[in-house]
Amino acid sequence: MNLEKLLADRLAPAFAAVTAAGGEAGPGEPVDPAVRRSQHADFQSDAALSLARRLRRAPRDVAVEVVRRADLSDLCASVEVSGPGFVNLTVADGALGSLLSGMAADDRLGVPASTTPQTVVVDYSGPNVAKEMHVGHLRSTVIGDAAVRLSQWLGHTVLRANHLGDWGTPFGMLIEHLLDLGESTAAHELSVGDLDSFYRAARVKFDADDAFRERARRRVVALQGGDELTSRLWRLLVAESERYFLSVYGRLDVTLTAADFQGESRYNDRLAPVVAELDRAGLLRDSGDAACVFPAGFTGRDGEPLPVIVRKRDGGYGYGTTDLAAIRHRIVDLGATRLLYVVGTPQRQHFEMVFAVAREAGWLRPPVTAEHVGFGSVLGPDGRMLRSRAGGTVKLVDLLDEAVQRAAELARRKNPDLDEAAVAEVARAVGIGAVKYADLSTDRIKDYVFDWQRMLSLDGNTAPYLQYAHARIRSIFRRAGTGVPAGVPVVVGEPAERALALELLGFEPVVTEVGQSLEFHRLAGYLHTVAATFSGFYERCPVLRADGPVRDSRLVLCDLTARVLRQGLYLLGIGTPDRM
Numbered sequence: 034m035n036l037e038k039l040l041a042d043r044l045a046p047a048f049a050a051v052t053a054a055g056g057e058a059g060p061g062e063p064v065d066p067a068v069r070r071s072q073h074a075d076f077q078s079d080a081a082l083s084l085a086r087r088l089r090r091a092p093r094d095v096a097v098e099v100v101r102r103a104d105l106s107d108l109c110a111s112v113e114v115s116g117p118g119f120v121n122l123t124v125a126d127g128a129l130g131s132l133l134s135g136m137a138a139d140d141r142l143g144v145p146a147s148t149t150p151q152t153v154v155v156d157y158s159g160p161n162v163a164k165e166m167h168v169g170h171l172r173s174t175v176i177g178d179a180a181v182r183l184s185q186w187l188g189h190t191v192l193r194a195n196h197l198g199d200w201g202t203p204f205g206m207l208i209e210h211l212l213d214l215g216e217s218t219a220a221h222e223l224s225v226g227d228l229d230s231f232y233r234a235a236r237v238k239f240d241a242d243d244a245f246r247e248r249a250r251r252r253v254v255a256l257q258g259g260d261e262l263t264s265r266l267w268r269l270l271v272a273e274s275e276r277y278f279l280s281v282y283g284r285l286d287v288t289l290t291a292a293d294f295q296g297e298s299r300y301n302d303r304l305a306p307v308v309a310e311l312d313r314a315g316l317l318r319d320s321g322d323a324a325c326v327f328p329a330g331f332t333g334r335d336g337e338p339l340p341v342i343v344r345k346r347d348g349g350y351g352y353g354t355t356d357l358a359a360i361r362h363r364i365v366d367l368g369a370t371r372l373l374y375v376v377g378t379p380q381r382q383h384f385e386m387v388f389a390v391a392r393e394a395g396w397l398r399p400p401v402t403a404e405h406v407g408f409g410s411v412l413g414p415d416g417r418m419l420r421s422r423a424g425g426t427v428k429l430v431d432l433l434d435e436a437v438q439r440a441a442e443l444a445r446r447k448n449p450d451l452d453e454a455a456v457a458e459v460a461r462a463v464g465i466g467a468v469k470y471a472d473l474s475t476d477r478i479k480d481y482v483f484d485w486q487r488m489l490s491l492d493g494n495t496a497p498y499l500q501y502a503h504a505r506i507r508s509i510f511r512r513a514g515t516g517v518p519a520g521v522p523v524v525v526g527e528p529a530e531r532a533l534a535l536e537l538l539g540f541e542p543v544v545t546e547v548g549q550s551l552e553f554h555r556l557a558g559y560l561h562t563v564a565a566t567f568s569g570f571y572e573r574c575p576v577l578r579a580d581g582p583v584r585d586s587r588l589v590l591c592d593l594t595a596r597v598l599r600q601g602l603y604l605l606g607i608g609t610p611d612r613m
């Protein structure tokens with residue numbers, strides 16, 4: 034149900050006819066009517082301007098001819114040429130009403146499932162074993178989960194890949210530290226989520242104590258060699274951390290499960306074969322220290338080609354090799370056609386290089402695509418990296434605790450009638466929702482400032498504002514004492530009704546667009562506009578006090594607004610309590 038597209042489909046043949054009539058200069062690229070929402074009418078097309086240049090004709094004449102040829106009588110109340118050659122389109126009230134009726138009758142709110150479903154792998158979250166999850170992992174987890182929800186809803190097969198840092202040299206020192214503490218003490222420390230102090234204590238010994246460092250080194254060798262005791266202790270570390278991460282995912286209400294842990298260690302057996310394959314493809318170079326691939330087009334500051342290190346001199350493999358094995362596995366074994374890597378911008382070049390190597394190796398080729406879905410940092414109020422009061426990195430769980438606690442205060446203040454169970458439920462949805470929404474509503478490539486006041490504000494582009502808008506509509510239905518009238522025609526007459534109608538019909542275009550761009554702030558901004566437009570409608574157009582058909586029609590508009598908000602927020606991973 035894409036009104037823009039509907040109008041464009043009607044204009045396109047008219048543009049084509051004008052182009053064809055243009056003689057020699059005519060044929061060529063078909064013209065995209067470029068229909069957009071507009072201040073001057075409901076929609077506007079400016080395509081006549083560029084076509085006129087191509088045809089060497091006066092733009093207004095081209096626009097007039099397009100309008101004459103276009104068949105828009107059933108959709109538009111008026112079609113006018115304005116300015117130098119814009120086509121202004123005003124949609125007929127009747128057309129808006131019937132489109133909205135169709136949208137209301139559709140479970141999918143007018144958003145069709147993809148006719149070309151893909152297999153999408155979303156690599157996200159990726160915390161490191163025996164290390165605390167910090168706000169950087171929050172961003173990956175929240176953005177990645179929105180990508181999962183949206184891709185799934187659009188009908189794609191989605192595979193979640195939680196590329197856990199569960200392998201590599203740090204495990205030598207971590208296992209030795211575990212042995213020093215004793216298994217049960219270590220397990221306790223890890224299970225209560227004191228991961229940072231565990232890691233730090235191991236690190237301190239590693240840096241200060243030669244004997245410990247030597248033990249750690251030997252332990253890495255034992256781990257790689259599959260030594261039984263070492264493997265068991267390693268599994269214990271991984272299992273405790275996974276349990277902890279799952280508890281964080283539960284609190285965050287993200288869709289990641291135990292089955293989605295696809296840690297680095299899973300690729301161990303594939304590393305040597307992958308390197309051999311790269312060698313057979315003639316891509317391996319010996320750089321003295323290591324075997325490397327130098328993908329074309331990557332150079333350092335000094336102009337020298339940049340390597341992806343695939344095998345170190347000691348025979349060890351690193352982060353890059355693991356990502357090469359992972360990308361090959363995802364494409365060749367899992368049949369993925371779209372690969373998403375939701376990882377902060379500092380790793381942009383790493384992924385660009387991994388993709389380049391995968392292309393040169395012949396794994397990554399059309400129609401398969403790989404995208405680094407990058408994001409900026411979370412900043413504190415001082416504009417620097419977010420720090421705890423003590424100056425350390427902020428633990429994600431502490432942040433979530435504080436969010437829920439602040440939201441509970443807000444809920445009690447706003448609605449003193451809520452009982453404590455309801456407060457707890459609302460606080461969870463609002464607190465966690467506010468944190469997620471603050472992240473998703475800003476352009477992900479940019480840094481954003483973590484600001485409690487703003488994210489929990491009841492007005493502005495915030496989760497609580499949208500959640501209240503939704504709950505308010507649900508309360509209209511509680512007061513109405515009736516359900517949503519079924520099968521009644523939607524009648525759009527008042528300007529505030531028209532404005533709301535046009536916004537609601539914008540759902541499909543924005544969802545489809547964000548499914549490609551993964552720019553969730555566009556969906557967030559859209560939902561905010563819907564809620565704001567609804568509030569204008571609700572001020573000006575009585576609903577429960579209106580009569581018969583008008584009341585029914587407005588109730589359908591109310592319900593449709595609530596459903597759009599609910600579904601939109603769901604796609605962002607944010608809950609919508611019925612009562613707040």
Ligand code: ARG
Pocket residue numbers: 156158159160161196197198356359374376
């Ligand atoms: N564990 C990594 C980190 O904390 C993130 C993993 C990202 N995914 C990947 N396939 N490399 O930085």
